[in-house]
Amino acid sequence: MNHRFKILKTAPVFVSLCLMLISANFVKAQDNVITFKVGLFSVTLLSEGQGEGNPGILKGATDEMLKNSMPGGTYPNATNVFLVETGTKTVLFDAGYGRNLFANLLQHGKDAASIDAIVLTHMHGDHIGGLLNSNGEKTFPSAEMYIPKPEYDHWMSDAVQGGAQARNVINAYKDKLHLFTPSEVENAQEVLPGIRIVAAYGHTPGHTGYMVESNGEKMFIWGDLVHAMAIQIPYPEVAVSFDTDTEQAIAYRQKLLQYMAEKSGLRACTFPFLPLVISKRTACADTTLHLRKIEM
Ligand SMILES: [Zn+2]
Secondary structure, three states: OOOOOOOHHHHHHHHHHHHHHHHOOEEEEOOOEEEEEEOOEEEEEEEEEEEEEOHHHEEOOOHHHHHHHOOOOOEEEEEEEEEEEOOOOEEEEOOOOOOOHHHHHHHOOOOHHHOOEEEOOOOOHHHHHHHEOOOOOEOOOOOEEEEEHHHHHHHHOOOOOOOHHHHHHHHHOHHHEEEEOOEOHHHOEEEEOOEEEEEOOOOOOOOEEEEEEEOOEEEEEOOOOOOOHHHHOOOOOOEEOOOOOHHHHHHHHHHHHHHHHHOOOEEEEOOOOOOOOOHHHOOEEOHHHHHHHHHO
């Protein structure tokens, strides 16, 4: 199967298309807090910051790929958290560094106590930094904590290096812990109403994506499935140096991008690293429509 998505020649079309699609769904947009609708759900991006990606972390990128995808020699990235309000549950997806998280939540009219559930894609520090305060105590007193079991097992292993932060989080939330095993995207099961769990392994052993669905609309929260969208969408075989298992990460990136490309109406959201010049203002790219545009 050819997994190479031919978006390079039409990158400007891609950007404008994203803007159009997302702006049509905005409820409100402020600097670090952006809310839009997925069906009946309210989805809010909480920005932790933006920057320039380091091309030095890319593995398997040829000179031609770099020249085509990032002629300026770098790529934009960002760190974000998503809040999904389903009508019955207020769910936080990851917790970023914890830099702007609580101010952003307040700006959105929420405090930490109003979060019912926290769902983790994986347990790297830029995804769980907001879960403990400086005394090592949990910051979300009411939240149930959902962690993929392979991710939990990885960080609880004695053999893993640098796992203290993850283990501290697990310990602080141990009375609220829910472990689950993701399925392949075709058979993904619900972890909460309207939220399905999707295996996206490789970046870490339990790295997981979430399919958020309401009233026929879908959004895929993909965590670190893609870091450098500018190059890893057209060239999913390009990996990053801190993937635990390079080959597995590539295989899941290829599979899930292909799946999204084939499913009409499915938006793909990246929240550790935002794509392209839209920066923090747009977290979503409509891969499906984009690919159709290419094929026309
Ligand atoms: Zn990560």
